Amino acid sequence: MVVDSPTSLGARARMRRWQMFTETFPAIEQAHVLDLGGTVETWRRAPVRPGRVTVLNLFEPGESEDGWIAPVLGDACDAARVLAEAKADTHFDVVFSNSLIEHVGGHARRTELARQVRALAPHFWVQTPYRYFPIEPHWLFPGMQFMPAAARVAVAEHWPLVHTRPRNTEEARREVLWTELVSITEMRDYFPTATILRERIFGLTKSIIATDS
Structure with missing residues (x-):
């Protein structure tokens, strides 16, 4: 099976995740999204198109001439300062983060990332692979x-x-x-007001999502 095929397990899982995202945020087409740790190309290929997206990534978020995507280079754990220094728009409706929190460098940094997420917008969607899924995903x-x-x-x-x-x-x-995978208990500590969603495969929790919609 081809990994990037639309019929592959990975592709189908990503499509289900996008569906969950749009069901959680039905007005996303009018929203301004801050993506922490993502890339411009991810949003170009996504089946979801918010009104605007600001992509903040420490390692080359990509380039964009699209009027609806704005890349910013910087540390997501210091997002508020980075955005202010870049003179970027800081009025966001949703903070989005996919498979980042397990890579920022320990509990203290994850705590700071979560603080930034909670402070930068009224709503958020933070996904991460589940620590206790039997196969390490990376x-x-x-x-x-x-x-x-x-x-x-x-x-x-x-x-x-x-x-x-x-x-x-x-x-x-x-x-x-x-790379340090995260448990549900930790995610609840980082995002105490969040609902924790589970992505499952063969009945097992493969990844978890903290969301406050």
Whole structure:
């Protein structure tokens, strides 16, 4: 099966997630969305088109000549300051974040990211892979998230199903140490007013979404 095929499991899961998003925010076509950690290309390809999207990413959010997408380079955990210094529009209806919170660098940074999310708009949608799904989603290796760091580095460096193979051991170590999957208990602590939605596959929770609509 081709990974990027519209009929692949991954593609169908993404479509279900977009459907959940539009059901949660039925007026999204008129909304201004702040995407923390996303890319311009993601929104160009998305089946959902908000009125406006500001994309803030630490690593090359992309370029856009589209009038409805504005890329900003910067740290999502310091989003308010970054946006102010960029003289970007800071009036948002929804903060959106997909698979970012597990990569920001530990509990303290996740707490700060959540504070930014809650402060920047009245509504939010924060998705992350679920820690206790049996297959680690970034490397597609069973139980990798529960292994010692050295073993995870070895998997990241040599496992054939990895999405993007690291160039060397140092890069594999960096990717492993900057990936820390999150539990439902942690998400409830970061977003105490949120409803926690579950994305399931074969009856198991694959990812979780904190939303306050």
